Amino acid sequence: MIRAQLLSLLIRVFSTAAGKSKYWLPIKPATDIALLLAWMNVLITEGWYDKEYVEQYTYGFEQLKKHVKTFTPEWAYGITTIKPDVIRKTAREMFNAAPAVIVHPGRHVTWYGDDTQRLRSVAILNALLGSWGRRGGFYIGEDKGIPDFPHPEYPKPTRDWRDAFPGKYQLADLALANGICDATIPAAGRDCSFKGWIVNGTNLIFTLPDMRNTLKAIESLDLMVVIDTMPMEITGYADVVLPECTYLERYDMVRTSKHREPTIALRAPAVEPKYDSKPGWWMAKELGHKLGLDEYFKYKDIKEVLDWQLKKVGSSLDEMKRIGVKKFDREDGGHLYFDKGEDLEFFTNTGKIELYSTALEAEGFDPMPKYTAHPEPPEGYYRLNYGRAPMHTFSRTANNPNLTDLMDENVVWVNPKVAKVWDLKTGQEVWLENQDGIVSTFPIKVRVTERIRWDSVYMVHGFGHKNEKLSRAHGKGASDSELITNVMVDPIMGGTGMRGNFVTFHVDKPEKGGLL
Amino acid sequence: MRYAMAVDTKKCVGCSDCVVACQTENDVSIGYCRDWVVEINHGTYPQLETEIRSERCNHCDNSPCVRCCPTGASHYSDGGTVLVTKNKCIGCSACIESCPYDARYTHPDGYVDKCTFCLHRVKKGMQPACVAVCPTKCMYFGDLDDPNSSVTKVLKIRNYKVLAPEAGTKPNIYFLI
Amino acid sequence: MKEELIVSGRMNAKIDPVLHAWGWEISVYLFLGGLAAGLLFFAGVYYLLGKAKKYPTAVRKAPVLVPIILALGLFALFLDLHHKPYFWRLYTTVKLQSPMSWGAWTLMVVTPISMIWAAINIREWLPNWDWKFQWAKDIEKFFVGYKKHMAWLMVIFGVILGIYTGILLSAFNARPLWNTSILGPLFLTSGLSAGSALIMLISKSKKERKVFAQIDLILIGIELFFIVHMFMGFMASTQVQQEAAQLFLGGHLTAQFWIFVVVLGLLVPAALEIMELRKIHIPVLVPVALILFGSFMLRWLITYGGQLSRYLY
Numbered sequence A: 001m002i003r004a005q006l007l008s009l010l011i012r013v014f015s016t017a018a019g020k021s022k023y024w025l026p027i028k029p030a031t032d033i034a035l036l037l038a039w040m041n042v043l044i045t046e047g048w049y050d051k052e053y054v055e056q057y058t059y060g061f062e063q064l065k066k067h068v069k070t071f072t073p074e075w076a077y078g079i080t081t082i083k084p085d086v087i088r089k090t091a092r093e094m095f096n097a098a099p100a101v102i103v104h105p106g107r108h109v110t111w112y113g114d115d116t117q118r119l120r121s122v123a124i125l126n127a128l129l130g131s132w133g134r135r136g137g138f139y140i141g142e143d144k145g146i147p148d149f150p151h152p153e154y155p156k157p158t159r160d161w162r163d164a165f166p167g168k169y170q171l172a173d174l175a176l177a178n179g180i181c182d183a184t185i186p187a188a189g190r191d192c193s194f195k196g197w198i199v200n201g202t203n204l205i206f207t208l209p210d211m212r213n214t215l216k217a218i219e220s221l222d223l224m225v226v227i228d229t230m231p232m233e234i235t236g237y238a239d240v241v242l243p244e245c246t247y248l249e250r251y252d253m254v255r256t257s258k259h260r261e262p263t264i265a266l267r268a269p270a271v272e273p274k275y276d277s278k279p280g281w282w283m284a285k286e287l288g289h290k291l292g293l294d295e296y297f298k299y300k301d302i303k304e305v306l307d308w309q310l311k312k313v314g315s316s317l318d319e320m321k322r323i324g325v326k327k328f329d330r331e332d333g334g335h336l337y338f339d340k341g342e343d344l345e346f347f348t349n350t351g352k353i354e355l356y357s358t359a360l361e362a363e364g365f366d367p368m369p370k371y372t373a374h375p376e377p378p379e380g381y382y383r384l385n386y387g388r389a390p391m392h393t394f395s396r397t398a399n400n401p402n403l404t405d406l407m408d409e410n411v412v413w414v415n416p417k418v419a420k421v422w423d424l425k426t427g428q429e430v431w432l433e434n435q436d437g438i439v440s441t442f443p444i445k446v447r448v449t450e451r452i453r454w455d456s457v458y459m460v461h462g463f464g465h466k467n468e469k470l471s472r473a474h475g476k477g478a479s480d481s482e483l484i485t486n487v488m489v490d491p492i493m494g495g496t497g498m499r500g501n502f503v504t505f506h507v508d509k510p511e512k513g514g515l516l
Numbered sequence B: 001m002r003y004a005m006a007v008d009t010k011k012c013v014g015c016s017d018c019v020v021a022c023q024t025e026n027d028v029s030i031g032y033c034r035d036w037v038v039e040i041n042h043g044t045y046p047q048l049e050t051e052i053r054s055e056r057c058n059h060c061d062n063s064p065c066v067r068c069c070p071t072g073a074s075h076y077s078d079g080g081t082v083l084v085t086k087n088k089c090i091g092c093s094a095c096i097e098s099c100p101y102d103a104r105y106t107h108p109d110g111y112v113d114k115c116t117f118c119l120h121r122v123k124k125g126m127q128p129a130c131v132a133v134c135p136t137k138c139m140y141f142g143d144l145d146d147p148n149s150s151v152t153k154v155l156k157i158r159n160y161k162v163l164a165p166e167a168g169t170k171p172n173i174y175f176l177i
Numbered sequence C: 001m002k003e004e005l006i007v008s009g010r011m012n013a014k015i016d017p018v019l020h021a022w023g024w025e026i027s028v029y030l031f032l033g034g035l036a037a038g039l040l041f042f043a044g045v046y047y048l049l050g051k052a053k054k055y056p057t058a059v060r061k062a063p064v065l066v067p068i069i070l071a072l073g074l075f076a077l078f079l080d081l082h083h084k085p086y087f088w089r090l091y092t093t094v095k096l097q098s099p100m101s102w103g104a105w106t107l108m109v110v111t112p113i114s115m116i117w118a119a120i121n122i123r124e125w126l127p128n129w130d131w132k133f134q135w136a137k138d139i140e141k142f143f144v145g146y147k148k149h150m151a152w153l154m155v156i157f158g159v160i161l162g163i164y165t166g167i168l169l170s171a172f173n174a175r176p177l178w179n180t181s182i183l184g185p186l187f188l189t190s191g192l193s194a195g196s197a198l199i200m201l202i203s204k205s206k207k208e209r210k211v212f213a214q215i216d217l218i219l220i221g222i223e224l225f226f227i228v229h230m231f232m233g234f235m236a237s238t239q240v241q242q243e244a245a246q247l248f249l250g251g252h253l254t255a256q257f258w259i260f261v262v263v264l265g266l267l268v269p270a271a272l273e274i275m276e277l278r279k280i281h282i283p284v285l286v287p288v289a290l291i292l293f294g295s296f297m298l299r300w301l302i303t304y305g306g307q308l309s310r311y312l313y
């Protein structure tokens, strides 16, 4: 049995995971790359890396070795505040466990605008430790391909979000989160402005950083259609709202995702839809019909589509309604890990794991990660960290009766030292103001806790709703989205870094209102 | 038969799914709950320790709540479970006062309510609702007299504690530490 | 820093954020129960000592109020019950381990006796009272013949009732502040003191007033002794009990306890009674009101404070 041990790193809040870890390195925020580079330095100088693996599968080891030579733990100590011996000890611990070790990239990783490089650092560590494709490390997941229901070929769009950024973000494979706003707001010299949005089940006002930009984009639209299961901020701005039934009242497309064994899952209605709400597939089909596009929707209802698709993979709607989830055998006969010495080709220019990235080099970026210092909170301000509570799903569940019963507002975590300076008490209401002078529309209660550093505050995302139709969520807690006006866009992949915002406290209600 | 539960504090992340599961399974009104999740933090940043526990009635072997009930509404049932008979309860709150764990509450209809170990499910061979839904699978329920039950087995290999043992109630919820 | 919180947002009414399942109703019930116990006790004792003539208020006049006091107390208890239609369930079981059950049955005995005693002494208040029907008169005559037996029952059950008001709380191990056996005697003494105060108030005879002032002084002394003893016991006990005692020894009920219970409820009336005995005239209502008030505050603060004291969190 492989002993699992949790090494919790790169977290500025003392998180739940940190509470269960053997080591928790309370790193200074925004200095993660320095620590990652120092680990590379230790692993390479001490020879604590998987030599065979590196030899066979990677490209650019010598360059990397040279590159990280000066990034010693002592160097990193000055930046990260993590003691050199701790860096060495944890590096050794990782090597001892290798390849059964995962340096996990985490979720929601767009922080400071150099996130591609940070995540590459994480990947490079995994490569040095030989954990990719090895037992105990990252396994090679497989999914079950579900064929499309037959339809005529879709026409190619003549424009996409990229047209708003000529020549930029060539390596991005998804639309920039607020790129869509930039592509909507008319600007001189930019031959791209979208006139209509169909927003499906996402409260863009809360989910996109820089609310001002989002609101400006919405004002520039000719038409906005919002599909949602309940009133949200975004529905208030919509020209047309199409009320969708909830996930318990509808069929959705078959879920298939990568697992040890290919697995598919069906979502089937448990109860009838209430009121005038309809499932998304029905709206699409009816809109298609009104637009004269019936040829793309040649089926009676989604059950026909699902049954057709499921039969193609050896199941059926009837079977899936009964069992819900179905597992399949792997097509490659259980190839979960690389065989020893197996010849492999990776999806890179060199066909190897690129410690030295030729793709980045070609685009004019650093081929190997570097540490850059990021702005620190000014006097009297604290870095705004945000995250999620395990009981809520983003800002979507803030009005759910059962879930608000568990948690009906967010609170702002404040270190006791900071609380002393400001004379704050747990349960006291404060207003937050960010570096750009934006004040939270609603007050938020203080939680004085040791779980947060003295240079930061933390709050759960998804509260501070303004829509009064959200009877339980209206005015409860504050919205972090409102305070995230500084967005540091990663020049490589276009990720929107949101951890460069700083807030200060107002004990009394300030004159200024918020953005909501 | 001695029913007991073990809760792994090393796995619990505090998502409170157990609470919602109980509310929906047992028709507990919104605003009330029979189980709850506690978080305890010790220390000073960054030397911190956190423990998260899903808690509920301990179905104590030596239950003060059963003893102090003037009508016998609070009583022992199968496997040592402590239950309340609705239409015997006068709502005097004596049992609420007697429980060191604050595991009981007054139902909006007036009688006192609490965790039943989901005996109605257990009798059908199912797990209590909270145990069944836990996404981290941090709870074990079963019969301590059965050497093969999951709870007996896990208590054999793990360290554990009970809450407020000094209160002398002989609780049956074990917290794996 | 130690931080403890319920992350699932538990907010069960009267349990969170602090336990408050028992409010003023229970304090009133305990206070009136104690007062009734005191009156019954003195009536029984002085009757048995053959002093009915000397102390007519204690033996005959004051006890007439007992059924009313008990009824009010029971009404307060009834208000506290949340599942009222099932009240009668109290009388389908005898549960010796349950102080509540105990109390219910004690009252079941005490109430009828006190009613009979009140009935045969009703002319103390209403001199022209006439039972009208012959059968009622026969019954009265029947009970008058058993006065002595009833007096014994009144003494015994008076003490039980008085102690019970304390035991109801002290039986709860879960609330460290209540979990002391001093509470029974303390509440009994406080009940007797309240009883003697009420007798003083009603009594027209100087001599009777003086005797009860003396008795009351002794009772106050005993009460003070019990209170000191109680805190000494707590401080010598487990951590939870030390913390519980802190509520009154620096914690946030300190002022209320020492001012309302000890100073205004015990020391000031004691001083006034001494002055009265030394022939400095004080309106009798003042010490009596203070004693009754202190006696109620003692119950209220112990009931309330006990619910703040706990093992966990």
Ligand code: SF4
Binding pocket: B056, B057, B058, B059, B060, B063, B064, B065, B066, B082, B098, B099, B100, B101, B102, B103, B104, B114, B169
């Ligand atoms: S936990 Fe409380 S309610 Fe449950 S059996 Fe023990 S004392 Fe009774």
Ligand code: SF4
Binding pocket: B068, B069, B070, B071, B072, B073, B074, B084, B088, B089, B090, B091, B092, B093, B094, B095, B096, B111, B112
């Ligand atoms: S509230 Fe009900 S269950 Fe509890 S002690 Fe009173 S009668 Fe018994």
